[in-house]
Amino acid sequence: MPGTKVPPPLLDNAYMFWLIYNTLLILGFPIILGLLLTKKRCQRGLLARLGKVPTALQDLHGQVVWVHAASLGEVTAIVPLLKAMKKEDPHQEFLVSTVTETGREMVVKELNGIATHCYAPVDIWWAVSRYVRVLNPRLFLLVESEIWPNLLISLQQQQVPVCLVNGRISSRSFSRYSFVKRFMKTIWSSLDMALMQTTQDANRIKELGAHSNVVHATGNMKFDLSFDHSKNIDLAKAIRTSLKIRDTELVIVAGSTHPQEEEYLLDAYHTLCDLQKNVVMVMAPRHIERAPELEAVIGRYGFTCVRRSRMGEQKTEFTAHHTARVIVLDSRGELPYVYSLGFVAFVGGTLVPVGGHNLLEPAQWARPVLFGPYVDHCHDSAHQLLQAGGAIQIQQPQELVDHFLYLFEHVTVADQMGTRAFSVIQENRGVVEKNLRMIRQLPMYSGPAVSNSRPSRIDSARELPESMGNRHEYTRTIFSPPSCDR
DSSP: OTTOOOOHHHHHHHHHHHHHHHHHHHHHHHHHHHHHHHOHHHHTTHHHHTTOOOHHHHTTTTTEEEEEOOSHHHHHHHHHHHHHHHHHOTTOEEEEEESSHHHHHHHHHHSTTTEEEEEOOOSOHHHHHHHHHHHOOSEEEEETTOOOHHHHHHHHHTTOOEEEEEEOOOHHHHHHHHHTHHHHHHHHTTOSEEEESSHHHHHHHHHTTOOGGGEEEOOOGGGGOOOOHHHHHHHHHHHHHHTTOOTTSEEEEEEEEOTTHHHHHHHHHHHHHHHSSSEEEEEEESSGGGHHHHHHHHHHTTOEEEEGGGTTTOOOOOOTTOOOEEEEOOSSSOHHHHGGGOSEEEESSTTTTTOOOOSHHHHHTTOOEEEOSOOGGGHHHHHHHHHHTOEEEOSSTTHHHHHHHHHHHOHHHHHHHHHHHHHHHHHTOOHHHHHHHHHHTOTTOOSSOOSSOOOOHHHHHTTSOHHHHTTTHHHHHHOOOOOOOO
């Protein structure tokens, strides 16, 4: 019941887990620092990651909406919502923090003029609390599944409203969180609002400790990604020309692939080339820095490897008797358009236990979608595509050849599958507007930014129903990490 004191064992255990978490972070800090220094993709923004707030961000104090979107997928999901919020209030400032370089590039490309980018500080209390104190954001939007305890606790202490958007909790994460359920309850219960992708996600977060009256299943915002085919079709054609793919060639686009999965695909392609003429494979590794490694693997299979980044340098000519080749898409931002070139698409991270990536991108182009058994991260999209008849799920890599070949030989079936896949996109639009309506209901976020003043969390809580008003007292009583105000 609201206002009821938490039993001491729960209190003690939650605080103990927090101490263990931070002790491990401190002990592991030299390793974290070493990774930041040695990994090229982490070297950029090093001081910001360690807690130094860039000078340019300090003027945003008190009025900014801070959005944390860890990587490319999370940024992709939040783009339509931020565009809608900016349209509603052109004066609102947005800050998007990312962990990865691919996330940064997506912010710069898709949110230019809408949001400022910064690298997210590591989840060590002195780093995150400094960011929270300096920025004092008007609202904090957490995208999908990035849970950083110290950051959320610091936001809680600063009385910053927190909303989880496009939230999801995979089966794997749910099992892990369940091991430290008492600790995680203090985190989840601090959310002012949780807008989840599916009913299953909503039930999971409530079971883990989020207050049921702030949890809503609104859908997946990736269905609302603006994709104007009339404007993008010319770009897709230009990419096809630059990749030197003939209109007569059948293209398999394998997107967001991972090690071992790529070998399964190359095995299938090797067999397929003996059975079907004019087949080209375009392979887009999830991490493009692996392109040299992938090029070596392709070479071992005896295929010509053409890297997108070197198309201007490579002078290879492809004759009618030499079409078997693998094009490695080692460029950023082109995969959503390259899917349009495919006769059929395979989405990676599904033949290896990664959990899957965006199944909706090829569906946007009305292409039949193939994927493997590991779809924990995109379970709802996979289910809807399968139910509509727009996708095929394989259980073993050996099935790839049969399904590719069947679709090549039955063009009408492939076209019908693509149409059904696109219908799933059309039927599930409108999630952004749902989420925007919910965010407007937050007492702490009352519309356009007009001044540096806003109701405090405590004052706003008095206006809420009794079931919501005291839910933050629990976390405040348990945690009191050191301040970095000095």
